[in-house]
Structures are given as structure tokens and as C-alpha cells.
Amino acid sequence: MGQNGVEDEVRKFRVLPACDDEHGGVIVDMKEPMGPTVFQAMLKASLSQWKLEGKKGAWIKLPIELANLVEIAVKEGFWYHHAEPRYLMLAYWIPETKIAIPANATHQVRIGAIVMNDKRELLVVQEKVGKFQGTGIWKIPTGILEEGEDIFAGATREVKEETGIHTEFVDVIAFRYKLLVKYD
Template sequence: AAALISGHEDAYDGFICDEQSVPAAPGEFGVALDASLAVWQQKGYRGIWLKMPAAKAHVIGHAVDRGFEFHHAEKEYVMLTRWLPSSENKLPPNASHQVGMGAFVMNERREVLVVQERSGPLRGQGVWKMPTGLVQQGEDISEAAEREVLEETGIRARFDAVLAMRQAHGFAFGKSDMFFVVALKMEAGPQARELCMQEDELVGVRWMGLEEYLAVPFTAARPLFQKIHAAILAYVNGTY
């Protein structure tokens, strides 16, 4: 009898394959997968999760030939799935959103921390904006804001409040995007307040007066930023 691909049941009548038990030889993999599919169908499993590490990428085509579909990929692996019943596929889709944040930091002189980007859609346009970035896997939005501000500008600040959030669609590779504007308060001490620009990401970093910041033409003319500016003013004036 052909060796079966081992693994364990999940909580939804599915089966998660053990990547270590997946044969690396194409012929052996095809035989094992055929035998395993027969057993999985006999046992009434619904969704099959087949994680293929990069070292075994050369056999992925054999799984696709047997009805498996790409679900998501990371640097080290590709996840394939197959829905065995004839009913509608109920497996959850891949992550639908990326999460970004913008950090509002103001000093005691009512000056806002702003940057100019070296790359990205605003490159070369001379637009001053708050530091922004993507939230990394396993990272809180507050942690991402503190990290981005420190990395890009050298300023040490701590999360204080969420000021605004917007959702938009059709961003990177068709994913939706959630963007949070958060307020940070600077730490005490001169070293925490010394500007140090991240030169591979930025072409400029400075403190800009609040009124000048709110009047930057690129943002002041856009309804979305008008709402963000209203939230910023409410926060600054203690009425947020």
C-alpha cells in the first residue's frame, strides 16, 4: 500500500497535512497524494490544507493537477487547499487587507513632525507629511507607530490615541487597505528629541508649525484629509 501523507484534523472537519511527511520525489508524491485523497474522502473530510515548503516546490504541479488551489504564500512556503465536497467551498480566503498607520507627533511649540519620502507615490513632489508605514506581522498599531517614528526620524515617542481610520480597496496586488492615524507623545530628554533622518527612506525631516501643516496644499484640498485634520485639531485642543 502507498504511504499516506500524515497530519491532523482541524476543528472544521478538515485535514492539515504535515509538511514533513510530503514526499519530495515527484512520482512518490503523486502516489501518496492519490492514496491520501481517497482516505480523506472516505473519512468525510472537507477542506484539505497542504503546506509545501520551498524545498519541495518542484512537486506543487502534481497537487494542482489533482484539484488543489493556491491559497497564500510566504517566503518559506506555499499553502495549497482543496475542498473535497461537491458543495460550495467554505474555506476562509487569504488575508484581505494590509494595515498601515500615520503618526501625528507635536512638540511643545505646536510644531508637527513631518517628512518627505525618497520613494513612493509622493517622491519628488516636495510634499511634507506625517511619518507613515505598514504594520508588521504580530505588531500592534501602537508599536508600529512608535517604531516608524523612531526609524524614520530618530524621535522617541509613545502611543497616546487613535485619531482616525479609513478603509480603501484595490491597493497592493488587489488587497484592501486599512489606515490608522495615531497620536504619539514625545519622551522627555534631549536625546529623545534629536532629529536623525533615515536617509534610505527619506529626503527630509523637520518640525513644521501646526497651521502650516494643516495648510499643505496636497492634503488641505482633499476631503479625507480634511476629516483627519479636524480630528487632529480636536485632539490638540483637548476636545477629541
């Protein structure tokens, strides 16, 4: 394809096809083959567009067959997040703030905090982001521990972040283990 053909392709597509994620970012699930020049131009246009839209993070799910595009994405600021047998996941933090994309891990520790006051009233919240956002469902405060964080500190931090209430950790009520979390 000549230079004019490449420019026509860039103008035709402009930005990479992406869907919104539940945390204010976008996910690009690359499925179709694409030349490096077109990919680079579309990636630059996409990053500009996502910044204008106020997106927080960008993910590119790149099948192994398109691994030739990794170097281009890395030069634009993406980094390896994780790899599975059939794809690489690249990540990019858009705002000029502390990166809030968690490191990939084989395990996540999630907590749910049961908070009661002296009147034995239970503290419940409604999600501002996530799958229960806007559903009217009430739930206990929940979250994910940060890497290396103590469970006691993580539970009180999550309650404070979600409600603004200072709490005192008393006891662990239960543990649950879930195997084989998939990103597909």
C-alpha cells in the same frame, strides 16, 4: 530508485501524514523530501481516504524546497491559497458543495454580537466547532465577515447561523485591530 522501489514506498506510506484541523479538514505539513511519483500516489490515496472519512478540506503546507511537487498537487485539484517566505499553502475542498475555504486576506474582520431581549437577558452560545468546543464555556455569538460583506449584515448573519434567531443591528460598540496574524 527503480519502479519496484517506488511502488514499495507507496505501499509503505499509503497516505500523507496529516493532522485534523478545527473545521473538519486536514493539514499536511510536508517536511521530508519526497519524489514526485511517490507524492502523486500518496496524494491520490490520501484524497480517497479523506473523502471516505468525510473530511471537508485539505491543506498542504509545502516548504519552498519541495516546490517541485506543486504541479502534481494542482493537477489533483489543489489551488494556491497563500505564500509566505518559507512555504506555499495549497488548499482543496473535498465535498461536492460550495467551497467554504475563505480566500486568503491580509485582514479579517471578526465580529462579536451582543444580543439582548426586552428583559435585558444576554444571548450566549456554546461552540459546536473551534477551540471552545466541548469546554462548557458560554460566549456571545462570533464570526468572520465574508469578503465584501457589510458589518451590519455580517453581524446579523452570524447570529442567525449560530442561533437561528433573527436580530436587528443597532450599533457598533467597539473596534480592535490586531497586526501580524501568522500561519506558522
